Amino acid sequence: MSNRIAIVTGGNRGIGLAIVRALSNSPKTTVLLTSRDISAGKAAIASLTSASSVQCHQLDTSDKRSIHKFYVKREYGKIDVLINNAGVNLDHGQKFTAENARRTLDVNYYGTLHMCQSFIPLMQDGGRVVNIASVAGHLRSIPSEDIQSRFTDSNLDVNKLDEILKGYLSDVVDGTYVQKGWPNMRSYSVSKVAVIAMTNILARENKHLYINSCCPGWVKTDMGGLVGKPTKSEDDGAKIPVRLAVGDIGGVSGEFWENPGIHDTEDGRVSKW
Template identity: 40%
Template sequence: MSLNQIAVVTGSNKGIGYAIVKGLCEKFKGIVYLTARDSAKGLAAVNSLKQLGFNPLFHQLDITDENSINAFKDHIKTTYGGLDILINNAGVAASHDLPKEEQAKYNVRVNYFGTLNVCEALFPLLRNNAKVINISSSAGRLQRIPSTQLQNKFKDKNLTISNLSKLMEKYIKDTKEDRNEAEGWGTSAYVVSKVGLTALTNLQQNLFNEEKPYRNIYVNSVHPGSVKTDMNKKESELKGKYLWFDCRIVDWDGPMPQ
């Protein structure tokens, strides 16, 4: 079984994920996995990086598909026995042209539940001193949720991942019943999905802090800054040589910037 260090980046055939893979290939002394839902696009991205002199490996991974997640988990476990870096980049911003119920379901299903399912599958494989990064957003700051009551639920010291998931399901239900604004969620499904992801990150770190034997694992959520990608219609400008260096830890509960 290989003793190489292993890094995995989800949703990495383009945009931020692709740039992270590129940066890892330059600086990480181990094996880097580029993963994508679409195998053809993923392999094309790998070939593009190989033409630049890098050598990432590819594996299909759809974070909304339990069978795909389990196949990837089994591959990593059987081939390497564990992994050292997990970057949960895969995410979506549902079109505002969709009905708001569909926006809620799609954003939360991918950005929150998809990432959660990948983590639950791969966390047992994390080696001592592993690092996990969840690509969140400035939209994932708690104060983006208008309701103080909901904010308090998200930052309740007794909150569990199970209860957080129920809270995210409630948001979908409230939106379906056209009560999302009345219940204090606001109007952005993307915001709610990223707040959920940032809250999840905090809970995951708490669990790693308490686990025995202690593996010294760190989990952070980051805001990648203004980035020129398909998701934001390429309206922003790429800043920095690699996006990896432009990421900042999400300020979860501070005042909103002016």
């Protein structure tokens, strides 16, 4: 087996670092840990007991220029695994604003999309993409059945999905988003619904790859602790993403994976979106 090249965004802490830690122990795998703050990324690598196969790169996934600078084709020629873990949740602990909603979509959805668009072309047959989503991104989080149906339309593509999200932000700006059927003060949920929908689109368009989304569970991280007391460790939270990246998934692509129970620590199964 040739050396596997794996990118992990937001790899300097939390679930991202746990994913890096697990992948660093995989045979013949070079892990490219990316971090918005390069010093935080280097500190993360220093915390690993096995870091010889891990490299640190500065990357802000919400900035297209940063993504373009992180162009690894010259050095590696290909990518085998892309794990889009970087994300924010600005709905808790501060006032809900249109700017926070925009920032949430920029990082969680558009950042993930732009990473996929930039690196999928470098993937060979059998390459894997793992987009970190959330149970907060279940369709039931959106009150309007009409809006739900737009996300599941079989003809949906990324351009039409962009129109849906622009409509959401416009509704947030003019204060009508709740009465139009969007969830109240939950831009994080909307961003993760969009990530799952986008994952399904990319899987349809790239049948030579395995492209899936997943919820790592309720994990003891800074983000996970915003709404209560999480039940999973960071290493437990890494199990599903790592399985989707390098484990046996039975040839499944274009699905949403999660654990069925809040206390489960298994490595995931396909779930109804």
